[in-house]
Amino acid sequence: MRAFLLTGLSLTAMAAAAAPAHAEKTDANDRSDIIVTGVHLKESIVAGKSDVPLIETPQAISVVSSEDIEARGVTRLSEALRTVAGVSRSTTYGFYDAYTIRGFDAAYGSVYLDGLVNEAGVGFNQELSALEQIEVLKGPASMLFGQAPLGGLINLVSKRPRDDAFLKANISTGSWDLVEGTVDANAPLNSAGTLLGRLNLTYRDADSFVRNAGINRIFVAPAITWRAGPDTSLTVLGRYQRDHDNPISPLPAYGTVLPGVVDIPEDFGINNAGRQRVVNNRNRVQIGYVFDHRFSDALAFSQTLRYTRRKEYWNRWMFAAGFVDANGNYSDAPTDRIGRMFYGPYRANDKDFAVDSRLKGAFQTGGITHEWLGGVDYRQNRGTYFSAGDYESTHFPLNIAHPDYDAILDTRFVQGAPGSRKGHQTGIYLQDHIKFGDRVTLTLGGRYDWAVAPSQKDSAFSPRIGATVELVPGVNAYASWSKSFLPQLGSQQVVGFDGDGNPIGGPIPPERGKNIELGVKFAPEGVPLSGSLAIYQLTRQNVATQDPIYLDFVVVSGEQRARGIEAEMQWRPIDGFSLSLAYTYVDAKVTKDNVFTIGTPLANVPKHNIGAFAQYAVQSGPLTGLGATLGVTYNSKRNGDSYSTRPDGSVLLWLPAYTLVDAGLSYKWSGWGAQLTVANIFDKRYWPDTGGFDRVTPGNPRNWRLTLSREF
Numbered sequence: 001m002r003a004f005l006l007t008g009l010s011l012t013a014m015a016a017a018a019a020p021a022h023a024e025k026t027d028a029n030d031r032s033d034i035i036v037t038g039v040h041l042k043e044s045i046v047a048g049k050s051d052v053p054l055i056e057t058p059q060a061i062s063v064v065s066s067e068d069i070e071a072r073g074v075t076r077l078s079e080a081l082r083t084v085a086g087v088s089r090s091t092t093y094g095f096y097d098a099y100t101i102r103g104f105d106a107a108y109g110s111v112y113l114d115g116l117v118n119e120a121g122v123g124f125n126q127e128l129s130a131l132e133q134i135e136v137l138k139g140p141a142s143m144l145f146g147q148a149p150l151g152g153l154i155n156l157v158s159k160r161p162r163d164d165a166f167l168k169a170n171i172s173t174g175s176w177d178l179v180e181g182t183v184d185a186n187a188p189l190n191s192a193g194t195l196l197g198r199l200n201l202t203y204r205d206a207d208s209f210v211r212n213a214g215i216n217r218i219f220v221a222p223a224i225t226w227r228a229g230p231d232t233s234l235t236v237l238g239r240y241q242r243d244h245d246n247p248i249s250p251l252p253a254y255g256t257v258l259p260g261v262v263d264i265p266e267d268f269g270i271n272n273a274g275r276q277r278v279v280n281n282r283n284r285v286q287i288g289y290v291f292d293h294r295f296s297d298a299l300a301f302s303q304t305l306r307y308t309r310r311k312e313y314w315n316r317w318m319f320a321a322g323f324v325d326a327n328g329n330y331s332d333a334p335t336d337r338i339g340r341m342f343y344g345p346y347r348a349n350d351k352d353f354a355v356d357s358r359l360k361g362a363f364q365t366g367g368i369t370h371e372w373l374g375g376v377d378y379r380q381n382r383g384t385y386f387s388a389g390d391y392e393s394t395h396f397p398l399n400i401a402h403p404d405y406d407a408i409l410d411t412r413f414v415q416g417a418p419g420s421r422k423g424h425q426t427g428i429y430l431q432d433h434i435k436f437g438d439r440v441t442l443t444l445g446g447r448y449d450w451a452v453a454p455s456q457k458d459s460a461f462s463p464r465i466g467a468t469v470e471l472v473p474g475v476n477a478y479a480s481w482s483k484s485f486l487p488q489l490g491s492q493q494v495v496g497f498d499g500d501g502n503p504i505g506g507p508i509p510p511e512r513g514k515n516i517e518l519g520v521k522f523a524p525e526g527v528p529l530s531g532s533l534a535i536y537q538l539t540r541q542n543v544a545t546q547d548p549i550y551l552d553f554v555v556v557s558g559e560q561r562a563r564g565i566e567a568e569m570q571w572r573p574i575d576g577f578s579l580s581l582a583y584t585y586v587d588a589k590v591t592k593d594n595v596f597t598i599g600t601p602l603a604n605v606p607k608h609n610i611g612a613f614a615q616y617a618v619q620s621g622p623l624t625g626l627g628a629t630l631g632v633t634y635n636s637k638r639n640g641d642s643y644s645t646r647p648d649g650s651v652l653l654w655l656p657a658y659t660l661v662d663a664g665l666s667y668k669w670s671g672w673g674a675q676l677t678v679a680n681i682f683d684k685r686y687w688p689d690t691g692g693f694d695r696v697t698p699g700n701p702r703n704w705r706l707t708l709s710r711e712f
Contacts, residue, residue: 058466073677094697096123101151103562103588150513161196211269315344339393388416474524
């Protein structure tokens with residue numbers, strides 16, 4: 001792997017040398033591609049695993065392009081998804097990427113990279129600089145991908161080598177002492193053009209508006225493509241990511257969202273400073289490939305494979321846990337001192353392997369065309385860890401008005417233990433996309449999965465059926481029905497009792513989900529308007545909730561349902577201007593449970609969510625190359641804690657609604673570029689998500705980012 005990374009690093013120098021010889025400088029007066037807004041509905045996506053275009057796919061799918069990400073000046077996945085209908089913020093400590101899709105939490109196990117699961121079951125912050133696009137599949141995706149959250153999944157598509165030589169370098173600064181540099185270099189590696197290389201580099205260092213917090217990242221992503229022939233290609237993809245972070249921790253609801261004895265300041269930190277500062281260090285190395293071979297126009301084979309090794313260490317991560325009274329005792333009622341739990345040290349080593357092999361082809365029977373897809377995939381995780389902490393919150397009180405961040409943390413009572421984890425899944429899937437002439441399609445698919453973990457085995461069949469009908473050229477209506485599959489490995493229910501009457505635990509069945517969806521997709525030729533509209537109902541069954549008698553166990557009696565409407569639109573009325581709009585209505589609630597009140601709204605799910613982003617770039621005249629952007633995000637109020645719903649249905653912890661406005665200016669000339677973006681321009685104080693009464697995430701106040709770029 002080290003040799004491979006060194007080979008990738010050499011591409012920077014090669015691309016820099018090759019760029020002047022192979023590419024012409026682009027003058028601002030010649031730029032007609034300043035505004036780019038994602039994938040056209042007539043094209044297919046990587047996560048579809050086939051050549052079926054989006055407009056013929058009976059499922060709501062959204063795409064965010066790398067150009068969109070750059071225009072918005074964002075570096076976090078949650079920010080890039082603001083104009084995707086059906087997606088809102090969820091919570092993982094207020095630090096990792098987290099979101100809900102169609103009303104259901106998808107913080108874990110929902111992110112894929114180039115069609116293979118990426119970081120299943122662990123928190124992570126994805127790097128956007130090396131992505132070609134982000135694909136959001138809404139509703140169950142188990143038919144193609146196996147175990148996955150009911151609401152949907154996100155597939156990240158890596159930047160891959162291209163035929164032309166170029167080198168683009170960015171340097172950025174901004175709020176909280178941001179220092180960032182990125183390089184995207186590409187070059188043919190031989191004169192025949194059969195060997196291509198690309199390298200993406202990122203360095204990012206910044207403090208935070210929260211005291212004692214900051215991030216530091218080094219990211220390297222080399223890629224090499226070998227075209228062995230006109231019908232055969234192999235792309236090797238590598239990634240190295242090193243994060244040395246001082247993460248934030250969420251805040252108590254009392255003093256922020258709810259009245260407290262003392263108001264908690266916007267920049268208030270839960271973690272200590274100096275030598276007692278929280279650390280979260282991660283190293284991740286990935287190596288894999290995408291292989292494609294076409295036997296004929298009617299048959300092709302593809303295989304995607306990746307190996308990942310992760311090392312993680314964190315320590316002194318403090319989390320709020322109630323309050324401490326004047327006598328040093330725990331208090332549920334707010335006081336002027338926050339109780340804190342001590343997490344760490346934690347060490348983990350994980351090895352992940354995943355491979356997906358598939359055949360696709362086409363044949364005709366009479367006037368009917370069959371575009372079929374069949375494959376088998378396998379994924380495995382093995383890891384060891386040591387986890388420790390002191391969860392007696394009165395050991396670490398923190399005064400709100402006068403916090404002592406330099407106080408020595410007493411770790412005498414920290415205790416921990418080693419552990420291990422392993423599991424694997426195998427799935428076989430088959431899909432037939434049937435075209436009846438030019439106007440009607442029928443998609444039939446099914447998958448069978450085997451998921452195995454210590455002392456537990458689950459298997460399931462996940463079907464999907466859908467159809468599309470062309471109403472007029474470029475406008476298709478669709479309908480679909482599908483099921484999801486998600487093993488609940490690690491949880492146990494009471495299956496019996498020993499001779500002393502103590503409960504005996506056993507595995508619980510996997511979550512299953514159903515989706516019914518109707519929609520319309522439109523991209524008429526010659527009309528500068530495209531988009532989609534979807535209406536759906538998702539039902540999540542076998543939801544595990546705490547056993548009210550035996551608290552270390554769960555019972556499988558829960559059911560949750562989400563009903564919603566999603567609308568997306570992209571409009572380009574004139575050259576240089578584009579407008580993206582997304583609106584979501586979702587009613588997500590508990591429908592059966594032994595703990596939660598029936599009708600309880602699911603946590604972190606706004607009923608109404610609006611995202612809008614407009615871009616304009618002057619196309620001619622003396623101001624050619626000058627651009628402006630404007631973004632607006634609205635989220636209605638959300639339930640902050642499902643446990644806070646009273647028996648009468650009233651909710652104690654509501655996160656208030658908020659509206660954010662972002663704006664930007666840019667200028668491009670003769671290969672140079674400058675971009676200034678300001679997020680939350682009106683400095684709105686807001687709380688985008690929460691993990692309960694002790695874990696309310698503060699939103700970023702007004703912040704700015706200035707980027708200078710150069711293209712060769």
